[in-house]
Amino acid sequence: MAYIWPIGGGKGGSGKSFLTCTLGLLLAGLGKRTLIIDLDLGAANLHTFLNVPYPTKSLSDFIRKKNTPLESIVLETPVPDLFLISGANDTLDVANLPYEQKIKTMRAIAKLNFDCILLDLGAGTSFNTLDFFLISQNGIFIATPEPTSVENVYRLIRAIYFRRIRQYFTVADFKVLEDATVRYFGDGAYAKPEYIMQTVKKNYPETGLKLENDFAAYKFKLIINQLHKQDDAGLGPQICRLVDKHLGIKIVFSGNIAYDEHVHDAICQRVSFIDRYPYTRTAGDLRELGKQIIYSTGDQMMINYS
Template identity: 30%
Template sequence: MLTAGARIPGHPPPRRVIAVGGGKGGVGKTVVAANLAVALAQRGRCVTLVDADFGAANLHTLFGIDRPGPGLGGLLSGHARTVAEVLCRTSVPGVTLLPGLGAVPGSANFNHGQKQKLLAAVRAAGGDVVVIDVGAGIAFNTLDFFLLADQQLVVLTPQMTSIQNAYAFLKAALHRHVERSVLQVHAMTLADEARAPAVEPVAVWLARTSREDPAAAARARAALGRLAVRVVGNNVFHDKDRAVVHSVCRMFRDYLGAPVDVLGVLRASRRVHDSINHRRPFLLEDAMDDNSRAFHSMAEALLSLDAEELRPAADGEGAHQEEPDENAAPRPGGSQAPAPGAAG
């Protein structure tokens, strides 16, 4: 049994949760999560790194760990009762791993109750900073771990496919955030979603709702304003690709109606590539380069944001609340508030 590192003497920094997503597989989410955790730990923070890539967990490999133990899977199977029992020490001072589910067939298909258990485990993970490596795709099981965080990072590369998937991912996440946290559409069922037409951009929905239900639109704006979404451009070969990352970010902001800024841009680099097979985050190497400088400045920028201010109010407007079971049977009569974009 292991407790997530000792606190730094003096005033403890506020606890914050950072999620790293992006929609597309292979864009560098795990590389970003692992090296960001190292950069934060090098700033004296106790970091708990959560592997929430269900079905494809491999954060432990990046830290050279062969047997990470039962991890989150142990909590689901009942082999462990507390998060502390399944935390796994890494060789990096200040970084503790909460391993994922393991590659057991079917393990990624957990039900609503199991998801609640996993979300609660992540919330209960100790440390000054929790960094969640979120898997690819836009399944609710993925989005909910992304939205659990105080600060959301979207990793993308300057390629059409990555930009498309990042946009779809962010749009799905914002819709879920608005539906669940703002309109409190607790009884929306999978069947309802299957019947709903394709969702419209959040900005369009906001403009329409401002006319139809100004109070709901105001609540939506407030909640969206509290999301702290930052884009990390990865695998950039040319300087002109940096400009692409910035213009994509502007496009996201305009279409989605939510504050989205660039946190940093990382170059395609042999060192990063080789660090995977060396099973050691590249930031642990002594030599500085553009990417290590970018990671340090991203860590500084994230820590400079006030996590307490970003955290949703305890009155239920936010990601920390108990959420509805989307697999639940429809309510008799089924009168539900419309989901953003589900109408018109």
């Protein structure tokens, strides 16, 4: 069974695809059979990052055609041990994947025979993004130091927390839960996951306990990317403290990645940044993160289908 790392960030442009590809290259470089899945379904572009010719097969084939196993749409990349499942041909209907298709995709991903799987998720808080993020305990959040990016990553973390609570209830039961939350905490409280969780603990103690165990088991990580010299290097730990205080989720701050304008050059030239510019601070940061990721493979992944 593969180790799966979903990579998400609340805001577009934070560096999800760059980080996913770089981690893929580092893991493959260590001899791990690594698969990257482009799940930014409305705007898939990893084939370009990885210098793979425009894909002739993609996730839409798996989703639309009955007898297309997920293995059959895996593409080779120019890098040994690094493979790609592209979302490139996907049109809007695939971007808004129906629930059954999503479950089918998650099950198939879990069965794939690779050492490591990295999922590049779309920006924002769509159900696709939330559900694919919750496919394993090892999700990685990425944000830049800009306040808008920080705000969006916090919103994403909160939405994931909310989604996990929501997964334990039927539509009808969740309505009852929302109504109770409003009774306890006032108008608008149904939209605050913190209040919802307090009501769960009060009215459904068993589910509350299960959720607390789930949240305790998550090994989510946070990375701050594109850190300029003048930026506060302590921002990541601050966000983690905030998340712990308000949501009770312990997110490990994994490190900062320095901003380097050569990243742009490498992407334009369609070459690997860490290979072309190995002695930059940014390449060092990325290698350090790669090490952390590989050392964190001691624990089994968890799949949530419900």
